[in-house]
Amino acid sequence: MDFRKLASDIIRNVGGKENINSVIHCVTRLRFSLKDHSLANTDKIKEMDGVITVVMSGGQYQVVIGNQVKDVFNEVINILGNSYSGNGGEAAETKEKNAFNRFIDVIIGIISPMMGLLAASGILKGLIGASTALHWLQATDGTYILLNALGDGLFYFLPIMVGFSAGKTFNANPYIPAAIGAALVYPAVVAAVSAGKALTFAGIPIILTNYTSSLFPIIMAAWVAAKIEKWLEKKLPSSLKLIFVPLITMVVTGILTFLAVGPVLNEFSSLLANITMGIYHLSPIIAGVILGAFWQLVVIFGLHYAFIPVLINNMTTLHYDPVNAILTVTVFAQVGAALGVFLKAKNKKVRSIAGSATVSALLGITEPAIYGISLPYKKPFVMAGIAGGIGGGITAAMGAKMFGFGGAGIFAAPMFINPKGIDSSFYGFLISALVAVIGAALLTYLFGYKDKAQTKNLESNEYRDSKDNLNIYNTIQGAIIPLSEVKDEVFSSGAMGNGFAVIPDDNKVYAPFDGKVLSVFGTKHAIGLISNDGVELLIHMGINTVELNGSPFEIKVKDNEVIKKGQLIAEVNWKLVSTKNYDITTPIIVTNTADYQSVILKVDKNKKVNIGELVLTVN
Structure with missing residues (x-):
């Protein structure tokens, strides 16, 4: 595939460079922030070789590419320039965007660049947990210590990484919020929290909180820092900007974060986790059935990224997440739907699409299965929803939890392993995944797909x-x-x-x-x-x-x-x-x-x- 040509054609048909605020990518999609959606030639983009479909949701114009999205994104940025990469927080907003959509854009802009690394770290932590549960490694082994540092480092120092990404998203110096994030997890601060030591700043009591693995405090700090930095850039003479803009921005924002922003947003994080778990505990099985049945609809509309902060927050606050455990099962339901069509279809093209979509979904990428099989034929999507609901109910009934964030399909398996040892979480994952795959495949084969070659008398x-x-x-x-x-x-x-x-x-x-x-x-x-x-x-x-x-x-x-x-x-x-x-x-x-x-x-x-x-x- 000529990625350069595809990127050029997409840019031209979304209204050209002058209609683009910014562009980012997730696992399968180019996500454009456009000034005017009506200028985009959606039908022509959908017809392009290399484009699966186009989705407009959350204020974004989303071009679904599939596994090669990163290559296409790189060519898009080569054509547009690096200034178009990211959320473009202060750029002109589209006419359709409301406050919620802008919030979604901010979250996506901050987290998207880290998604692959989050998934990789989560998988590594899961594999380390499996190795200790099976007694292949001891916690005192050098191998364990090194691998655990690599897997856990991102989560422990998350405020630094998120601070840098948020700084870029808010079109500010990313090193300033990264430095503030480093202060939040500075050893002396962490030690003071662990010891319960009371601290004051200029006589003002500091409510100390453990900021390791935290998400929201540094995002707010980065937003405040961006505002202060831009104000100082306008007010200070050029000769003083190099040193005093970052100095004043870092000190003022850092103090505000420790005194007010951090404690308030950490309480908000705990509240969010408690609300999520409260809804789940009202009836885990009902929650599992509903989420398992309908989650892929949320994916279709491109709104699943809005849930990522909640899922990450559960992980950093509770150190596990039962909600994402349910959502993971829906991927296997799409595997089954694509597999059912593959087994039933006689048409070479349909079998080819269904076969590759089955493998892709098994590896955690569901868009080819959804847009290539489930939605075009409609009934397989319904069958996947039924199987996903059953699998989600089983997941919840067995109390399955994910102990890491990131990864989907078979790559999610290690994250169901409890660091204390293999328990019902892992067995719940295996059983629900098998039920989802086999159930969706059988339902699709029997009721969800009618092969045209089987219903026509072609000879006459x-x-x-x-x-x-x-x-x-x-x-x-x-x-x-x-x-x-x-x-x-x-x-x-x-x-x-x-x-x-x-x-x-x-x-x-x-x-x-x-x-x-x-x-x-x-x-x-x-x-x-x-x-x-x-x-x-x-x-x-x-x-x-x-x-x-x-x-x-x-x-x-x-x-x-x-x-x-x-x-x-x-x-x-x-x-x-x-x-x-x-x-x-x-x-x-x-x-x-x-x-x-x-x-x-x-x-x-x-x-x-x-x-x-x-x-x-x-x-």
Whole structure:
């Protein structure tokens, strides 16, 4: 894949550099903060090779890439410049954003760069716990001490790491909040807390708290430091800025943090953990069933990052988290749904997608399973929800807890190991994960997916010729041209598949075969169809006509509607399209070209073809 080209195409179609406030990435998504979402060409981005889908949620424009998101992100930043990396806290906000969405952006901007490291540290801590539980290592061994330092160091010194990340997010000097974070976990301070020693500052009592592994106090300190730093930058003469801006910012913010910000937010952290556990303890099993069944919906809307501070806070406050233990099971339910489709499907492309999605979800990345299998076929998503609910209930009933943060799928297993020894947490994880996978796979296989090849009598299909080719008939009266002449690289390059294009001279669009409507795009400019033989066809009415918001198009069919060859499926006001200076050329593409040996155009270039004439054969 050409990551540079994909990054360039995405930037252009989100409205260009001038429409971007900032961009960050998570495990699978580019998350853009845009000035105006209406300028983004969402349909075109969704059609790009390398893009799974687009999600707009939490005030962000999220382009789902998958496992290669980091490579694409790096190219995006190479094109835009480093100043666009991060939350861009003081940049102009989008028109849609409210206070909650801005808060979500801040949290994501701070935590996202650390997610991989948090997961790695959590897995390492889990493996160390397993090694001591199985008596492979003793706590006094040098190997244990070194590995434990590597695994626990991030969590112990979390205020330093979060301080640095928060400083970047707030567009300030990141070393100042990092230094304040270091002061919070300074050995003398930690020792005073452990000894219960009373301290004062200028006669004012200091409420000492253990800030190791804390999250919220340093985030607030970084925000205060950014405000003070920017005010000083405006007020102090240039000759004094180098030394006195960081000096004054660090001292003032540090004192405020120790006297007020830290104690208040540490109490808030404890309260948040208590509320979470209070809800859980009202009925662990009911909580497990509900969270297990519906958590992936939260993931779909891209709002799961809003829960990360709560989960991290539970871990740092309680040193375990039963809530994330439940959420982990939902990943295995998606594994099962994709596996069920893989076992049932006969179509090569569907099996390929389902197989890779199964492996990806097993490794903790669910987006390919969700957007490639569960959502497009709908019922597998329901089956995954049912299995996830059952698995979540089992997790809660067995009192399973996670003793580390980060990692998903099979990489979550070590974090269910209690440092004191393997107990019901680990066994609860194994049982609930197996139930979720097997349950979702069986439900999907039996009730959640109907393979088209199993329901059609293909041998008697009138659209096969004597050489066993599949025939595609013309849908719009007009002149036929090859795709290579279409003035849009996405189509002309063949990236979306082979086919042809029509320059229409009639406003009616007809069905090219017997089959079903896969989807009618929200802007009505394109219709996806599938024949009874499994040929998937996209009719894209005009070039860039997504920008017309459906005004020239009158669609006569709806999603999942059964169609017959020659049935009227749409009418288009081509005069209006031309008046608006859009190209009326209509690409018609076999989107599952890879499933076939060849897709051959059967008419000459520029030939006028009537409705129902043979134009394409698929071998």
